[in-house]
Amino acid sequence: MTCFRSLPSRQLAVWSLIVFASLWTAGCGDSGNSSNGAATGADAGESDIEDVSIEIPVLEPKIMAECTKCTEPVVGNVPLEVTFTLDMGDNDPADYLIGWDFGDGDKIEPSADTASSELLTVAHTFKYKGLFPTRATVTWRKNLKVSKTVTQEVEVLQPSDIYLSPITLLSPTTLFPNDVVKLQFDILNDGESVKKAVKTCFYLSEDDKLDDKDLFCGDMDHPEGIASGLTGTSKISYDTAKPAEFTIPETVSNGNWFILVKVDCEDVAPELNKQDNVGFATSLIQIDTSILAPADLVVTEPVFDSEETYSPGETATYQVKLKNEGEGEAKNFEFGVFLSKDKVLAY
Numbered sequence: 001m002t003c004f005r006s007l008p009s010r011q012l013a014v015w016s017l018i019v020f021a022s023l024w025t026a027g028c029g030d031s032g033n034s035s036n037g038a039a040t041g042a043d044a045g046e047s048d049i050e051d052v053s054i055e056i057p058v059l060e061p062k063i064m065a066e067c068t069k070c071t072e073p074v075v076g077n078v079p080l081e082v083t084f085t086l087d088m089g090d091n092d093p094a095d096y097l098i099g100w101d102f103g104d105g106d107k108i109e110p111s112a113d114t115a116s117s118e119l120l121t122v123a124h125t126f127k128y129k130g131l132f133p134t135r136a137t138v139t140w141r142k143n144l145k146v147s148k149t150v151t152q153e154v155e156v157l158q159p160s161d162i163y164l165s166p167i168t169l170l171s172p173t174t175l176f177p178n179d180v181v182k183l184q185f186d187i188l189n190d191g192e193s194v195k196k197a198v199k200t201c202f203y204l205s206e207d208d209k210l211d212d213k214d215l216f217c218g219d220m221d222h223p224e225g226i227a228s229g230l231t232g233t234s235k236i237s238y239d240t241a242k243p244a245e246f247t248i249p250e251t252v253s254n255g256n257w258f259i260l261v262k263v264d265c266e267d268v269a270p271e272l273n274k275q276d277n278v279g280f281a282t283s284l285i286q287i288d289t290s291i292l293a294p295a296d297l298v299v300t301e302p303v304f305d306s307e308e309t310y311s312p313g314e315t316a317t318y319q320v321k322l323k324n325e326g327e328g329e330a331k332n333f334e335f336g337v338f339l340s341k342d343k344v345l346a347y
Helices: 041-048
Strands: 017-019 050-052 062-066 075-077 080-087 096-101 121-126 130-140 147-157 162-164 180-189 198-205 215-222 234-238 244-247 255-263 278-280 285-287 297-299 322-324
Touching: 062 130, 062 147, 075 080, 080 130, 080 147, 121 130, 162 255, 180 255, 198 244, 215 244
Parallel strands: 075 147
Antiparallel strands: 017 050, 062 080, 080 121, 096 130, 130 147, 162 180, 180 234, 180 244, 198 215, 198 255, 255 278, 255 285, 297 322
16 A cells, blocks of 8 residues: 655745655554554654655846937937846846847847847847837746746937028128137928937038048037928028127138038937038138238338439438348338438327
8 A cells, every 4th residue: 555644844946846756565654663663654754754845946037228419218219229238136137038128119039049148238229200118038048937027118200301591601701710700501300300419510611521630629519409391491590680709719721611510410300311411601702811910010221322402302312221130021111201300200
């Protein structure tokens, strides 16, 4: 006859496995002996029953999203690149399978052949407008029924479409270092709004193309971003009453210069076309620093050709030397001759 002893009550973790050893005895009882001299039922029960417990891990993963062109929460314009990082807490990533579903049809399926450490941080570019719940699923390798899914929503807007109207110079065309330049133009947007702060930058260039050789002159802020133009072109205007302004740097050299303007010069707004973010003023400016430098004219004493005594009405012929010892150019000056009883000019 096969008998099983009653087991003492135990607190077992979920998924505990209890292994029983059967006792083959001639009789069952708390104190009786078997007919073949086997150990008592109590002794046999206590020595042959073993508990094996497997504790299920506690999973509390978290998703963190980073995006250079996003606002909070995760909102940005097409194309929107977002980097997701999965925080596993105290759990060892090697014990788990990790999968990603970005909500737009793209997925990274969990695979035993892929090291979990390679999937803790992933980057994805959202190419369409919409609200996309991005999900990370963590599955225990020892039991695939033990898993946890966490979600981070990403809102993707239409791309913005920023461009400049023609740029008009309101200042004189001849300017000097530290002069303030005033311009008239509009910043326009036919696309989605830009919710982050935007800058417009000003440059002096030897041609009408913006490159690294151009001289940066300053910028102005648009802290509220740029409004949406989806239902009608949005506009930020600068005119004679409220011109856009920048100051000519002291380091500028003499010559003719193009004035270049670039909206979103820090590349904050995601756009499909950025070529029309740069424009140039219809008038060039001339920088001539020599006009600002002072002239210093020096004249030598006159040397007469012959006589030193003259009568009224006679012509006196003499020679003098005139030179400029200053840094600036002397333009449009008059040369005067005076008769004096001393060497002090007074008139």
